[in-house]
Amino acid sequence: MRKPIIAGNWKMNKTATEAVKLINELKPLVERAKPEVVVCVPYTALWAAGEALEGSKIKLGAENVAWADSGAFTGEISAEMLLEAGVEYVIIGHSERRQYFGETDESVNKRLKQALKLGLKPIVCVGETLEEREKNRTRRVLKKQVLEGFKDISAEDFKDIVIAYEPVWAIGTGKTATAEDANKTIGFIRSLVRKVWGAETAKALRIQYGGSMKPGNAKELMAMRHIDGGLIGGASLVAKDFADIVNYKER
Ligand code: 13P
Numbered sequence: 274m275r276k277p278i279i280a281g282n283w284k285m286n287k288t289a290t291e292a293v294k295l296i297n298e299l300k301p302l303v304e305r306a307k308p309e310v311v312v313c314v315p316y317t318a319l320w321a322a323g324e325a326l327e328g329s330k331i332k333l334g335a336e337n338v339a340w341a342d343s344g345a346f347t348g349e350i351s352a353e354m355l356l357e358a359g360v361e362y363v364i365i366g367h368s369e370r371r372q373y374f375g376e377t378d379e380s381v382n383k384r385l386k387q388a389l390k391l392g393l394k395p396i397v398c399v400g401e402t403l404e405e406r407e408k409n410r411t412r413r414v415l416k417k418q419v420l421e422g423f424k425d426i427s428a429e430d431f432k433d434i435v436i437a438y439e440p441v442w443a444i445g446t447g448k449t450a451t452a453e454d455a456n457k458t459i460g461f462i463r464s465l466v467r468k469v470w471g472a473e474t475a476k477a478l479r480i481q482y483g484g485s486m487k488p489g490n491a492k493e494l495m496a497m498r499h500i501d502g503g504l505i506g507g508a509s510l511v512a513k514d515f516a517d518i519v520n521y522k523e524r
Contacts, residue, residue, distance in 0.1 A: 275479050277308035277495065278435060278502035279519045280396060281509025282364060282483075283472065285315060292318035295512055296325040302516030303331060308502065310519050311362050312509070313396075316350050323359035334362035337370060338393060340383035354389035363388050364504075366422060367398045367479050368441045378421035385422065393422035396421060398483070399462070403442035411440075412461055419465050428470045435481045437504040439463060443484025445506060452490070455482045456497035463499055489522070495521050503516060508520045 286296060291312050300413040303310050313334035314322045323333050335358075338350035338472035365388060366381035381397065388395045397500060399418040400412040415438075426434075438459050440450050450458070459480045482494050483504030494500055519522060 275501045276475065278439075278481065279306075279308045279505065279515075280311035280313060280435075280481070280502070281369070281505050281515055282313045282336065283315060283318075283509060284336070284369070286510055287315065289318045289321040293320045293325045294321055295510070296331070296488075297485060298512035299516060300326075300329045302512060303519045304329075306330065306519045308519060310451060311396075313362065314366050319355070319358040319360060319417065326389055327360075333359050334360045334364065334396070335360045335393075336364050336367070338363045338365065338384055338388050340380065340387045342387075352387055352393055353511045355393060356391060358370065361394055362396055362435075363393045364396045364398065364437075366418075368400055368439055368444060370400075372441070378418055381418075381422045382424050382426075385426065385434075389426070389433065394435065396431045396437050398437045398439050398504070399437040400439040400441050400484075405444060406440065407423065407437040411458065415458070415462055416465060420469070423469075426470075431466070431470055431474045431478055434478065435502070436462060436478065437483045438480060439483035439488070439504060440510055441484075445485070447485050449485045449487075449490055449494075450482070452493045452497050452500075455494060456499050459497075464481060486518060488514055488521075491518040492524065 311332045311334045335355045339351050365384045370376035401414045406413045463475050479501040481502040481504045484504040
């Protein structure tokens with residue numbers, strides 16, 4: 274059985290002070306959560322968030338990581354820096370990074386290898402745009418993102434990897450893929466992984482859905498066979514909403 278994992282992606286929201294406030298609201302609400310719970314926060318809030326999370330079961334995540342150990346990479350943050358701040362998970366290849374900051378499958382692959390080398394757990398994002406979907410290219414796009422993004426990654430490494438399937442057209446738009454549709458596409462991603470990395474790897478791999486996931490649709494999405502969690506944007510900025518998603522089973 275795969276343990277569900279619900280992660281918040283705060284994106285470029287919350288100062289360190291605001292992060293502490295949100296975490297303190299969130300903590301009591303998810304105390305008895307069954308899924309693994311992660312909050313991925315902006316770099317400047319990591320230290321404060323890490324301290325606020327001490328003693329709680331919520332894990333700390335970052336939103337990106339550099340591919341190099343250290344050196345002349347202005348504006349980048351290394352895996353070692355993240356680890357010292359108490360980070361366990363890191364989002365890699367979010368569609369907003371691909372769309373606005375030139376992230377490619379190749380750079381995703383480099384960041385992924387670095388995260389694994391240093392012992393961070395990557396949440397690797399894949400997903401098609403609206404145009405790609407309308408041209409019936411979803412599977413082709415996902416195949417490329419998976420094969421190139423995970424190039425030279427071993428089956429062993431997959432133990433620490435989470436994939437987030439986020440259809441770009443569903444992010445922040447209020448449009449969600451139907452649960453059946455998301456399940457089918459995530460099933461396709463799992464079958465790709467099976468072909469390259471084997472049945473055991475595919476069976477154990479956790480794949481999240483992301484894109485306008487809310488308290489109102491979490492239960493239906495999470496009931497699907499291939500959906501093992503959620504990567505939550507907007508709703509993760511409101512303690513009650515995020516907690517209601519985390520506690521989807523009890524509601
Ligand atoms: P929303 O939940 O705001 O649609 O964002 C999804 C997302 O991009 C999470 O990484």
